[in-house]
Amino acid sequence: MSARTILGTSLAVLMIAGCRSAEVQTPQNDIRAQPAPPDASMLPANTLLRAELNSTLSTRSSRVGERFSARVLDGIRAQNGEVMIPAGAVIHGTITALDPSEQQGDPALIRLNFESMEFQGRTFPFAAEVVDTEARLEGERRLARRGALRGAAAGAVLGAVLSRADLDDILKGAALGAGAGTVISLGTGDVDAALPAGTEMTLRTTTPIQLRAT
Structure with missing residues (x-):
């Protein structure tokens, strides 16, 4: 039996186990928010916000280079009460890589x-x-994923956020190639390989965002 076959079988088992548990816990310091700034002039790096996808993204119908958008669910206020980011703000992005599931697991x-x-x-x-x-x-209950799983286990779970080390563990690093963005698992095997419209995400800003002249 090849190493890839063994890996695929292990991933399938992990996917089943992941679906039975609604939440995957990770250390709290994996997700840390920046304190609210004093006013609404600049949104600092490391600010957390929740958003949901406006359309379904999948290996079947989406393409590399395709644009997508998400809607901010909760507004963000500065310490002085000013609204920095209103609920309903639209975030735009691009799909920078796709790699479909080629076989079970x-x-x-x-x-x-x-x-x-x-x-x-x-x-x-x-x-x-x-x-x-x-x-x-599609057609199933929500699966909450908090933070990132690790290694091969991460690749088995729909919605898991993957690091470069995780990709190397599941033999996928080379397949995606270089590029900007966050890699997310769409699950394994015969599941519909998609992040459906309405999928909620927690985003963390990586650079400060100037909202008005100072």
Whole structure:
């Protein structure tokens, strides 16, 4: 039996186990938010915000280079009460890599890069990484994923956020190639390899965002 076959079987088992548990816990310091700034002039790096996808992203219908958008679910306020990011603001991004599941137990992967945010008729540069997702299989219950799993286990679970080390563990690093963005597992085997519209994500800004002149 080949190493890839053994890996595929292990991933399939892990996928079943992951679906039975609604939540995957990780250390709390994996997701740390920046304190709210004193006013609404600049959104600092490491700010957390929740958003949901406006459309389904999948290895079947999506393409590398395709644009996508997400809607901010919760507004963000500064310490003085000013609204910095309103609920309903639209985040725009690009799919920078796709790798479909080629056989049972082989994880399908997608890489998302966030580039801009739009609200109140203005567009701002926006750079962020996905630190948490709440995905669902089509027609099934939600599966909450908090932070990142590790190694081969991560590739088996729909919505898991993957690091470069995780990709190397599941023999997928070379397949995706270089590029900006966060890699997310779309699950393994015969599941619909997709992040459905409405999938919730927690994003963490990676650079400060100037919202108005100081």
